[in-house]
Every structure is written in C-alpha cells, then in structure tokens.
Amino acid sequence: MNPERSAQDVLRCHICSTPVPPLFCDPCHTNLCKDCAGKHLLDESKEHKIVPIEQRWASSNYPKCPIHTTMQFEVFCEQCCVPICVQCTSYTDHRDHTFVEMLTKYNSQRLTIQRDLEELERSLYPRYQEIASEIPLQKAQLAKHSKRLTTALNIHGKALHREIDIMMQDMQSENDVLHSKHLATIDQEEENITYKIREISKLIQELRKLADSADIFLVSIYQSRIDDFKEIPKQPNIPFPMFCPEIISKEKLRIQFGSLSSPLITEEQGEIAEAPRLNSSSSTSSYELYNHLLEEPELIATFDTGYNPLYNVTCLTDEDIWTTGRNKVMKLYNLKGKMETAIHIKSGHWPMDITVTQSGDFVFTDRSEKTINIVKMSKIKRLIKTRGWSPLGVCCTSSDDLLVIMENDDMNQAKVVRFKGSTESQSIQWDDEGRRLFSSGGSTKYLCENRNFDICVFDRDAHAIIVVSADGKLRFRYIGPPMMSKDSFDPVGITTDNNGLIIAADNKNNRIHIIDSEGEDLLCISNNVQHPYGICLDSKDNLFVAEMDTRKVKKFRYYNSL
16 A cells, blocks of 8 residues: 555645645655645745655655665654655554655654754753852852861861860869869878977987986986877878769760751752751850851941041940041041031140040040040040050950050050059960060051950050959960961951950951850951951941041941851
8 A cells, every 4th residue: 555645645735635636846845736836936035946746855864774775764653753765654563553655754743843943942051051150159159158167177176175174173173173172181181290299309318328327316307208109190091082084985975065967958949958957955155156157247437538548446335436537637427428517626736545434435545645535425535545555456345444555655555454543453465474465566456345355455566365363364365267377377457246256457467357255266257358457336236347448438237147
C-alpha cells in the first residue's frame, strides 16, 4: 500500500488542502495544486522551482534507507519515531502505524525548534545568566558568614577559657588561704617546741653544775621540774586539702560548648536557604551581644556642621548633639542639622574635648589655658585649673565625677585624674611595677568610663587603648585587630555602650572598632565612614560619628535587636 495515497495520509496542497496535488516547489518543500502554483510564484522573496509531484525529492536532502538502499526516507512513523521509506511501510514492524509525510514532520519540527529557541533566548537563558551572576555574591556572603562564625566561636571559646581561669584563680586563692592557716598552726607549734628545747637545754646545764657541786645549800633546795617536760607534744596533724577533679568526657564537653546547626541547602524562589547559626546551651554575654550586632551597621542620619575640621561630638539628649572643631565656637545641633545654640570661647585655643554632666551641663577642656570649664545657662565658668598639666580628654562618670587625661608641661608624663566637683580625688599614672601606664608626646588622648567602672583611655601616642580598673589596676591593652600591622592603629575618639562594649574611632584607617570589655574584637565598621574622630552614643546606643574632613556627623545603628 502506498501511504501517499492511503486514507491515513493523503497528499494535499499545503495552501488550499486540495487532495493529490500534481506539483511541488522543491526549495520551499511545498505541495501545490495548479491554481496555487501561480500564487506561490508571486512570492519573490524566495527562489522557487516547481516540479511534478513525482520528482519532489530530486533536490531535497533526504537520507537513503539502509534497508532499501535505492529508496529515500519519505515518511515518518509516529509510533516508532523514526523516518522510513515507502517500502518499509508494508513491513509488519509498522503495521497499523500512523505515517506522516517527512516534509510535514520537518515543518512541524521546525516550528517546535523555533518555539524552543525563542523560549531559551527570551526566558531561560537570561534567568540562568541572572543566577550565575548571583553566585559570586553568594560566595562572598558565605565567606563573610564563615568569618563571622569563626569570630563567634573564638569569642565563646575565650569566654569559657576566662571562666576556667577565674575558677582556677578562686581555687588557688582558697588554697593560699588554707596554706596560710596551716602554716600559722605549724609555726605556732614550732615556736612552742623551740621554747621547750631552750628550757630543757638550760635545765640540763644547771643540773650538771649541781651534780658536781659541793654546795650543800644549793643542792638541798633543788626542786625537780622534770614533770614540766614529760608531756611530749604530738606531731601537728595538718589536714592537707585535696583536689578532686571531675571527669568530663569529650562528648559531654562538646555538648556543653555548643554546636553548629547543619541545615540542608534548599532552593526557594531561586534563593539558598538561611545560613547556619551558632547554637549554644551555655552562651556568654559577649557571645550574645555579638549575635545581635549588625554585620553592616545602618546609616540613619547625616548632617553638616560647617567645621573645618570637625573634632568632637557628645549627646546632650537623644535629639541634641554638642559639636566642636578647630575654632572657638561650640555648637549644639538637632538631628535635622539645625544649629540651636553657639557658645564662643574667649581663650586662644579650641576645646580639646567635651562632655555632658548628669545634670546636663556642658564641660570642655582648654589645653592652652590649662583649665576645665563648665557651661551653665550659656555662661562659661572655670571649674578647675590644672597647674603644670594640660588637660586633654574629659568624661563624666556614672557617679557624676569628672575623669581627665592630662600631660605635664614637659610632655614626658601622662596621668588620669578623677575630680569630685573641683577636688582631685584620684590619680592614675603607674602600674604595680612602677611603669608608666600612658605614653606622652603631645598627641590627643580621650577616655571614658565603662559600665563595669573600668577607665578606657585612647592613647594615640601608644597606638593603643589602655583599660584600667576603677582603682587604677591595668586590665589590658588593645592595639587593634590581629590582621592590622604594628603601629597602624590610630585611636582617637572612644565611648562605651549600655552593654559594656567599647567603641573606638580609628582615624587613619577609616574604621570604627567595637570590642568587648575583655578586649576581644567583635565588629569593625568601615562602610560610610571617612576619617572618624569624635564619637558618642545616645541612650538607645545609636552611634554618632564626627568625620574630621567631611565636617559631617553621622548616626549609625549597629545593634539588630536586644
């Protein structure tokens, strides 16, 4: 049976569907009746070659049938999805199958190819490109998160080490107390024994003399003292303390330390699932605070002060900020950048540092006049005269004292002085071994009090933050993050927040460093910061940064939520 003439697939004109068309346009692969052939030739955009339908394969690129080598593939078997020749249609392998003319299949496939091409070019390929472009960002986010996770692990580990050190110190102190008590008991017993030995030695000498004596009187009045020494003292029984360590398995210790969650990577709307977080059953305050710090602190507000350059800022309220720069005017701004008050200084130098007392009075130091001054009702009043010493940084403590870092006139000594009112109540200058705590050399120095009453001094000459306890004992020195080269840390402004974190401005490196109360690095703010100088915090721990060269005050939020 010839499929070209079968009821299954009768050849038809591709234009008007007339059955059994006598003509064929070979270049266009189009069946044509006599009426449509003339219309077809009117299309001059293509080259045409009209041939009898029997010669339609003469110039077409139809493969030869491998079974009937003189025949070409002329039809397509829909069930077998293969092209076959006319003779193959009579084989049992294709019995009752549906056949489609190769040209029809060809045109249908071309439409499918065109649709696929359009979808790939218009939709799929651009989407894949978009996803590919996001991969470097995901890698960067992964690296950033891994680094943050490493920092969190180090913070937690060091906190546990500190707890162990504290426990060891407590036990050692307890051991020292017991040792002192037991040693005192042994010393007392030794003293008693030594006394008895001396008395026995003296008595032996006396008896030897009497034994050889011819003095009847002395011998006759002798009274025996042997009973005083017959009760031999017992050896002191000292109950030595013992250390009974608890056996802690590695598995138990690992559980107590914490674990890393391991979420599966899933795809949801083209995004990778949330990154793993550090979980801990025995978290520390520094670790908790670290988890609440924003990876990228948010810039909330900016306003221009007009100083050239701008140096210091301090909060009067959450809405009003005192500012100073290299001129003799101190300005009070609101957060919209509107100047509300201006105080003019009569001396020949701009303020070195500023602070606000608990009652809201404005205090500033004047290096050239060697004075600490207070502003009440817009009037400047000299509060303290520091003879022989130049006041630099100043801060008001929680007890409303003033802490002042100052250098002597020869600029070879520096000290921190606490004033109650105008009376000096404390001076901090030397460590326990008689060495200087603070460097000297004329550079600016700032200080603040932490919530644990530590005094934190930003020592620019030493390229360090020096932290001492309230009684002046050195706690630690911070010289910048580990990756920073020696002496590249450029400390200027310093403050502490409500959670005891120390915030420090690094002028030359365009950074704000945030460390905990033990000196461990938590966060570095570098985006949107240019040559920071003075810094301060409002009651909600929003950070205000005075940028020296841009003259701007910028307000940042660096906590997520607490």
